[in-house]
Amino acid sequence: xxxxxxxxxxxxxxxxxxxxxxxxxxxxxxxxxxxxxxxxxxxxxxxxxxxxxxxxxxxxxxxxxxxxxxxxxxxxxxxxxxxxxxxxxxxxxxxxxxxxxxxxxxxxxxxxxxxxxxxxxxxxxxxxxxxxxxxxxxxxxxxxxxxxxxxxxxxxxxxxxxxxxxxxxxxxxxxxxxxxxxxxxxxxxx
Numbered sequence: 001x002x003x004x005x006x007x008x009x010x011x012x013x014x015x016x017x018x019x020x021x022x023x024x025x026x027x028x029x030x031x032x033x034x035x036x037x038x039x040x041x042x043x044x045x046x047x048x049x050x051x052x053x054x055x056x057x058x059x060x061x062x063x064x065x066x067x068x069x070x071x072x073x074x075x076x077x078x079x080x081x082x083x084x085x086x087x088x089x090x091x092x093x094x095x096x097x098x099x100x101x102x103x104x105x106x107x108x109x110x111x112x113x114x115x116x117x118x119x120x121x122x123x124x125x126x127x128x129x130x131x132x133x134x135x136x137x138x139x140x141x142x143x144x145x146x147x148x149x150x151x152x153x154x155x156x157x158x159x160x161x162x163x164x165x166x167x168x169x170x171x172x173x174x175x176x177x178x179x180x181x182x183x184x185x186x187x188x189x190x
Contacts, residue, residue, distance in 0.1 A: 088143075
C-alpha cells in the first residue's frame with residue numbers, strides 16, 4: 001500500500017486495476033488510511049463483538065476473513081462471491097495452492113456461519129457458504145488442471161483466464177469486458 005500511495009498519480013492509476021463494475025464505486029479519498037494489524041493477530045482488538053481474524057494466502061498477501069463468532073457472521077473479504085470468479089494472486093509463488101488453502105480455512109469455520117458477507121455482491125445464508133466454497137474450488141481445480149472452467153459466473157466469451165499485468169482478468173455475467181484484479185488461491189487437494 002505504501003508503494004502504491006508513494007506514486008503521485010496513484011488515484012489515476014488505481015481504477016485501471018479494478019474490475020469495471022466496482023471501479024466507479026470505489027471511494028479513493030479514504031483509500032490507504034487504515035493501519036494494518038500486527039502479524040499473527042487472531043482477534044480484532046475492539047470493544048465490539050468477538051471477531052476472529054482468519055488470515056490466509058488466498059487472493060492477496062495478507063488477505064483475511066472475519067468471523068463474528070457470537071453472531072455467526074463470516075465477512076469473507078474478496079472471496080466467495082456469487083458473481084465473481086476467484087481472483088488469484090499471480091505475484092505469489094503458488095497462486096492456485098494458496099487459494100485452495102484459503103478455501104480450506106473458510107471451510108473450517110463453515111459450520112459456525114449463519115450469514116456470509118462476500119466483498120462483492122450478494123449476502124448469503126448458511127447454505128451458501130459450502131456451496132460457494134465448492135463452486136470456487138471447482139473453478140480453481142479447472143485452472144490447475146488446465147481445463148476450461150464450467151462456471152455460471154463467466155460468460156460464453158470468457159472460458160479462460162486472460163493474464164493482464166500482475167492480475168487475472170475474467171469476463172463475468174455482469175461484466176462483458178475483462179476486469180484485471182489480483183486475487184486469491186485455494187489449495188485443497190485435488
